[in-house]
Amino acid sequence: MTLKFTEQSLPGVILIEPAVFEDDRGFFMETYHVGKYREAGIDPDFVQDNLSHSRRFTLRGLHYQLKHPQSKLIYVIAGEVLDIAVDIRRGSPMFGRWTGTLLSDKNKRQLFIPAGFAHGFCVLSETADVIYKCTDLYASGDEYGILWSDPTINIVWPIENPIFSEKDAKYPALKDVPEEHLPLYKQ
DSSP, X not given: OOOEEEEXXXXXXXXXXXXXXXXXXXXXXXXXXXXXXXXXXXXXXXXXXXXEEEETTBEEEEEEESSSOOOEEEEEEESEEEXXXXXXXXXXXXXXXXXXXXXXXXXXXXXXXXXXXXEEEEEOSSEEEEEEEESSOOOGGGEEEOOTTOTTTOOOOSOSSOBOOHHHHTOOOGGGSOGGGSOBOOO
């Protein structure tokens, strides 16, 4: 299998299917190679890696940073999640649209989400360990979010009663976010 890059329904959001070399001992794969990803148009400088461990039905998101925007490369090392990207860039022709991808330790897929998108995921397996590489450092004073159940975005989450943080439950719908709190679309 060769490394494969597929742009999703939102321009800039790219599904990556890495080359996986398996034998009776297990498997080997590159989780990131700057030259190969750069050739595919993914050319960020990653500065922080995060690991999230969550139990079944946990929903995290939809999060973004404004002054310290983060492009993210997401993959799952244990379990399965539905990973979501929402275009929240003011002036974007795709504003308010979302795309979702199943990521798991079995399919070994990755999702690249550029800055300017809100990100979230829900856990479908008993537990899930999600790694995401980020292009800017986490800034606690620069946390923003969109309500996970925003009816105008209408994400089809495959779980009925998600477990989420108090903070995630209080985020506004996209239409209620002040314009100055949304990233700007740059062509």
